[in-house]
Amino acid sequence: MNIIEGGVTAAQGFxxxxxxxxxxxxxxxxxxxxxxxxxxxxxxxxTSNVVKAAPVRWDQEVVAHSAYVQAVVVNSGIANAATGRxxxxxxxxxxxxxxxxxxxxxxxxxxxxxxxxxxxIPIDRLLAGVEKLAESKADTKEAGTMAAEAIMTTxxxxxxVAVQIELxxxxxxxxxxxxxxxxxxxxxxxxxxxVTTDIAISKELLQEALSEDVVDTFNxxxxxxxxxxxxxxxxxxNGMAGNPEITSKNEDYEKFKEALHYIDTxxxxxxxxxxEGATALFETKVIHAASKEDARIxxxxxxxxxxxxxxxxxxxxxxxxxxxxxxxxGVQFNPEQVELYFENAEKRMLIYKDGVAADYSExxxxxxxxxxxxxxxxxxxxxxAEATAWGCDLSYDYVKINAxxxx
Amino acid sequence: MNIIEGGVTAAQGFxxxxxxxxxxxxxxxxxxxxxxxxxxxxxxxxTSNVVKAAPVRWDQEVVAHSAYVQAVVVNSGIANAATGRxxxxxxxxxxxxxxxxxxxxxxxxxxxxxxxxxxxIPIDRLLAGVEKLAESKADTKEAGTMAAEAIMTTxxxxxxVAVQIELxxxxxxxxxxxxxxxxxxxxxxxxxxxVTTDIAISKELLQEALSEDVVDTFNxxxxxxxxxxxxxxxxxxNGMAGNPEITSKNEDYEKFKEALHYIDTxxxxxxxxxxEGATALFETKVIHAASKEDARIxxxxxxxxxxxxxxxxxxxxxxxxxxxxxxxxGVQFNPEQVELYFENAEKRMLIYKDGVAADYSExxxxxxxxxxxxxxxxxxxxxxAEATAWGCDLSYDYVKINAxxxx
Numbered sequence: 001m002n003i004i005e006g007g008v009t010a011a012q013g014f015x016x017x018x019x020x021x022x023x024x025x026x027x028x029x030x031x032x033x034x035x036x037x038x039x040x041x042x043x044x045x046x047t048s049n050v051v052k053a054a055p056v057r058w059d060q061e062v063v064a065h066s067a068y069v070q071a072v073v074v075n076s077g078i079a080n081a082a083t084g085r086x087x088x089x090x091x092x093x094x095x096x097x098x099x100x101x102x103x104x105x106x107x108x109x110x111x112x113x114x115x116x117x118x119x120x121i122p123i124d125r126l127l128a129g130v131e132k133l134a135e136s137k138a139d140t141k142e143a144g145t146m147a148a149e150a151i152m153t154t155x156x157x158x159x160x161v162a163v164q165i166e167l168x169x170x171x172x173x174x175x176x177x178x179x180x181x182x183x184x185x186x187x188x189x190x191x192x193x194x195v196t197t198d199i200a201i202s203k204e205l206l207q208e209a210l211s212e213d214v215v216d217t218f219n220x221x222x223x224x225x226x227x228x229x230x231x232x233x234x235x236x237x238n239g240m241a242g243n244p245e246i247t248s249k250n251e252d253y254e255k256f257k258e259a260l261h262y263i264d265t266x267x268x269x270x271x272x273x274x275x276e277g278a279t280a281l282f283e284t285k286v287i288h289a290a291s292k293e294d295a296r297i298x299x300x301x302x303x304x305x306x307x308x309x310x311x312x313x314x315x316x317x318x319x320x321x322x323x324x325x326x327x328x329x330g331v332q333f334n335p336e337q338v339e340l341y342f343e344n345a346e347k348r349m350l351i352y353k354d355g356v357a358a359d360y361s362e363x364x365x366x367x368x369x370x371x372x373x374x375x376x377x378x379x380x381x382x383x384x385a386e387a388t389a390w391g392c393d394l395s396y397d398y399v400k401i402n403a404x405x406x407x
Numbered sequence: 408m409n410i411i412e413g414g415v416t417a418a419q420g421f422x423x424x425x426x427x428x429x430x431x432x433x434x435x436x437x438x439x440x441x442x443x444x445x446x447x448x449x450x451x452x453x454t455s456n457v458v459k460a461a462p463v464r465w466d467q468e469v470v471a472h473s474a475y476v477q478a479v480v481v482n483s484g485i486a487n488a489a490t491g492r493x494x495x496x497x498x499x500x501x502x503x504x505x506x507x508x509x510x511x512x513x514x515x516x517x518x519x520x521x522x523x524x525x526x527x528i529p530i531d532r533l534l535a536g537v538e539k540l541a542e543s544k545a546d547t548k549e550a551g552t553m554a555a556e557a558i559m560t561t562x563x564x565x566x567x568v569a570v571q572i573e574l575x576x577x578x579x580x581x582x583x584x585x586x587x588x589x590x591x592x593x594x595x596x597x598x599x600x601x602v603t604t605d606i607a608i609s610k611e612l613l614q615e616a617l618s619e620d621v622v623d624t625f626n627x628x629x630x631x632x633x634x635x636x637x638x639x640x641x642x643x644x645n646g647m648a649g650n651p652e653i654t655s656k657n658e659d660y661e662k663f664k665e666a667l668h669y670i671d672t673x674x675x676x677x678x679x680x681x682x683e684g685a686t687a688l689f690e691t692k693v694i695h696a697a698s699k700e701d702a703r704i705x706x707x708x709x710x711x712x713x714x715x716x717x718x719x720x721x722x723x724x725x726x727x728x729x730x731x732x733x734x735x736x737g738v739q740f741n742p743e744q745v746e747l748y749f750e751n752a753e754k755r756m757l758i759y760k761d762g763v764a765a766d767y768s769e770x771x772x773x774x775x776x777x778x779x780x781x782x783x784x785x786x787x788x789x790x791x792a793e794a795t796a797w798g799c800d801l802s803y804d805y806v807k808i809n810a811x812x813x814x
Contacts, residue, residue: 051734051742082727082742084762117727118764229731306713306805314810320489320524324636327458335458335489355491357525395810396803398713403721 001259007160009144010175011198012240013037017137018150021129023122024077024115029150031126032074033133034194035102039068040236042110043207045214047231053081055111056232058091062110069236072110072194073098073130074151076179078121080113081229090121097127101134112192112232114153114179148177151192154401155179159270165259167243167252172199174259178233180271191218191271193233195263199256200239201246209257210235217264220296220389221272222304235260272303272390273373277397282312283375287386294331294380295387301329302376303391312374313393317342317365319351322376339379344371408666414567416551417582418605419647420444424544425557428536430529431484431522436557438533439481440540441601442509446475447643449517450614452621454638460488462518463639465498469517476643479517479601480505480537481558483586485528487520488636497528504534508541519599519639521560521586555584558599562586566677572666574650574659579606581666585640587678598625598678600640602670606663607646608653616664617642624671627703627796628679629711642667679710679797680780684804689719690782694793701738701787702794708736709783710798719781720800724749724772726758729783746786751778 009016014036021031044063046056062069073094080087095109102109113121137143148158162175180191201209210233218233239245246253273281284302289295302308305325311318319340327335336355341348342365349365350358368374416423421443428438451470453463469476480501487494502516509516520528544550555565569582587598608616617640625640646652653660680688691709696702709715712732718725726747734742743762748755749772756772757765775781 049731049734050738050740051730079727082730082759082763084743086763116725117731118725118759229727229734310806310810313806316810318523318525320486320636323458323489324456324524327456327636329457331457333457336491352489352525356489356493394806396806399717399720399801399803399806403717403723 001262002164004162004164006141006162007144007148007175007177008034008194008196009139009141010162011173011196013198013238014196015137015139016143016147017133018146019129019132019136021075021125021132023075023125029146030076031129031133032147032150033137034072034147034196034236035137036070036196036236036238038238038240039070039108040238041201041203041206042069042234042236043203043210044232044234045211047228049229051081051229053079053113053230054083054087054091055080055113056230057088059110059112059232059234062107063234066107068108069110070104070108071098071102072112072234073133074112074192075121075126075129076151076153077115078113078119079115079117079230080121081117083120086120090123090126093123094126094130097130098134101131110234114151114192114230117229144177151177151179153179154276155274157274159267159274161263161266163259163262165255167255170241170243172241172243173197174199174263176263176267178267178271191231193218193267195235197235197237198239198241199237199246200241200243201237201256205246205253206235206237209260213257213261213264216387217261217268220300220387221268222300222391269390272392275392276401277395278392279395280312280371280393281373282309282391282393283373283388284378285375285386285388286378286380288382289380289385290383292385292387295385297329297331298326298378299387299389301325303389306394309391309394312369313395315366315369317351317362317369319357323352326378333380333382337381339381341377342368343375343377344368344373348377408669409571411569411571413548413569414551414555414582414584415441415601415603416546416548417569418580418603420605420645421603422544422546423550423554424540425553426536426539426543428482428532428539430482430532436553437483438536438540439554439557440544441479441554441603442544443477443603443643443645445645445647446477446515447645448608448610448613449476449641449643450610450617451639451641452618454635456636458488458636460486460520460637461490461494461498462487462520463637464495466517466519466639466641469514470641473514475515476517477511477515478505478509479519479641480540481519481599482528482533482536483558483560484522485520485526486522486524486637487528488524490527493527497530497533500530501533501537504537505541508538517641521558521599521637524636551584558584558586560586561683562681564681566674568670568673570666570669572662574662577648577650579648579650580604581606581670583670583674585674585678598638600625600674602642604642604644605646605648606644606653607648607650608644608663612653612660613642613644616667620664620668620671623794624668624675627707627794628675629707629798676797679799682799684802684807685799686802687719687778687800688780689716689798689800690780690795691785692782692793692795693785693787695789696787696792697790699792699794702792704736704738705733705785706794706796708732710796713801716798716801719776720802722773722776724758724769724776726764730759733785740787740789744788746788748784749775750782750784751775751780755784
């Protein structure tokens with residue numbers, strides 16, 4: 001697997017665009033398009049929130065029932081959630097407009113929105129935006145970057161990644177972009193994510209690969225415990241790489257899954273580290289848990305704890321908070337068996353063992369917690385399962401951003 | 408039921424004290440004692456966290472197996488959690504010392520601690536503190552207040568309340584105090600709470616009344632989603648009111664439950680409103696839910712959401728966040744049926760109905776959210792059940808307090 005530059009335009013046959021449409025704010029890109037020159041198999045995973053935004057309901061229909069997908073239209077600024085019938089009509093009009101301009105069927109168009117809940121999208125601006133997108137789309141790296149920038153809300157960096165693998169002598173490319181910074185919580189991902197690939201694969205296996213992979217990637221991140229109404233992750237596969245179509249779980253399928261896992265993990269970590277107000281990526285790895293599910297629950301409980309997050313922000317080696325968050329996770333264990341370590345790229349330090357604090361230097365521990373990527377390693381001494389979860393610290397800026405997000 | 412001044416010394420035969428023992432900090436009261444001149448029936452509820460502080464394990468033993476309880480010794484500053492065998496020995500020595508000074512049995516002494524996790528308590532200072540407590544205890548209102556002040560950590564106000572009821576011509580008094588500001592989350596209460604009463608009641612019914620009542624009081628508050636290692640709520644009943652002992656669920660039992668409910672609700676709301684960094688008490692009442700459990704889950708999901716809490720802090724009528732928090736709670740419902748209102752003491756305003764925003768004034772809504780007590784009323788239109796949960800807003804100061812709590 002080779003990591004390459006680029007994002008959604010890295011794979012053959014994909015174009016993208018990002019434009020200013022003044023959906024909510026002036027002078028910033030706020031609409032994006034992803035387009036494939038040929039029809040794609042599509043797979044998707046969507047929010048588990050009972051309150052689903054209109055585009056989520058639209059996309060669930062399209063992914064389930066359309067023969068193929070060929071375009072995605074995204075806007076930021078307004079989420080098109082809690083918008084009733086008018087909100088769903090807005091999705092239909094967007095798809096109609098894009099279909100007409102691109103010469104494809106409306107049910108081959110996915111739509112996605114992110115931003116404030118409860119406002120209606122100004123439909124005229126949205127449709128004018130679709131026109132600009134259709135005119136300006138291109139298959140360049142720059143066009144992919146413009147799209148990645150256009151879907152940002154409170155994100156501070158645009159997020160994209162791409163890799164290549166070889167399947168039977170053919171080069172297959174997988175690329176993706178995502179946005180997500182607040183309202184980020186496992187189950188599922190609370191974000192918009194778009195992955196494009198030129199691989200030839202059956203729709204069923206594409207969906208299975210995606211559904212399996214999110215469990216240990218996007219569903220293992222949390223910024224603030226709030227599962228959004230708009231979470232959407234879709235993969236489009238147009239088959240242009242010319243590999244023998246994958247229709248069974250063969251070696252090629254495993255190679256593709258590995259590539260997809262790299263894309264998903266990278267995007268998920270980018271989101272966690274760019275959490276609203278974050279100054280650090282806060283990773284928790286649980287090893288030797290009794291079961292995989294226990295390991296997931298334990299690691300997510302730690303990265304989801306406000307008190308742990310605040311301790312990371314304050315570089316405060318207040319290990320009791322980490323132990324406490326493991327303790328209320330719902331998983332049963334003997335606290336005396338657990339070992340806690342703080343880690344950064346250079347160093348691992350034992351903090352807690354045999355039921356009491358280890359003999360560590362507060363100063364050294366605080367230095368580790370001041371790293372841009374901080375890891376808490378938890379050894380449960382109970383079994384062989386492990387899991388990793390990613391979050392970020394809790395800073396003044398998180399509160400600032402969310403106390404007046406709309407103003 | 409009459410609400411009266413006072414706290415743990417309001418009921419007949421109870422004494423209290425609060426002294427400076429320099430457990431962790433100088434120049435502040437940090438040890439408290441509650442003492443009854445006669446033996447008490449005791450009931451208790453304790454943290455559900457797997458990681459239980461030493462005093463929690465001690466008290467669980469005492470409440471389950473001791474014939475009676477006559478004293479409680481509390482320290483703030485250090486939680487005596489994650490302290491291994493040494494921590495448990497510390498409880499035993501505290502009980503021995505108090506028993507010797509008070510002329511009672513060591514297994515009639517409860518202990519409780521709150522503060523930082525993972526440090527050992529300096530035993531010499533703790534035992535010296537017990538001596539000061541035993542010398543200075545008194546049955547005055549002032550002594551009760553001193554005790555309520557001594558158990559505070561990041562609390563900004565001391566918390567006590569008392570009521571009186573008449574049972575068969577006898578005046579029965581119930582009083583209580585608690586502390587709790589951070590690490591506050593349902594299941595259970597994440598706090599220290601002590602209720603004293605001179606009622607005569609069987610131990611079984613005292614425990615049953617307490618266990619039932621916490622479900623809709625202490626377990627319905629949340630400051631930060633972190634369930635502490637030290638949560639303890641105990642009720643001591645010494646029988647000195649001279650009422651006919653309650654041994655069945657008669658009318659007197661119901662009157663006592665009502666009094667206990669008032670005490671618990673008042674203390675729980677005081678804790679929620681005094682959440683770390685809080686500028687407002689944030690209440691969510693869910694009505695017409697399909698079941699009581701649904702109503703509890705829905706209301707707790709809203710007051711537990713960082714995004715809702717930040718919206719309250721910012722006085723931002725961003726109603727989508729409240730709807731979103733209902734949606735990811737795990738309860739199934741039709742978002743188009745739900746109505747959302749913002750309320751304060753003077754006004755109720757419809758915000759969301761029929762799947763879309765109601766026609767409300769942002770300015771007026773923002774004014775409501777700027778009140779010291781803000782209520783979000785949620786009408787599910789599904790059944791007859793209701794529940795109320797209490798939390799607080801999320802402010803810069805929460806982060807500040809928790810980023811350097813120990814320094």
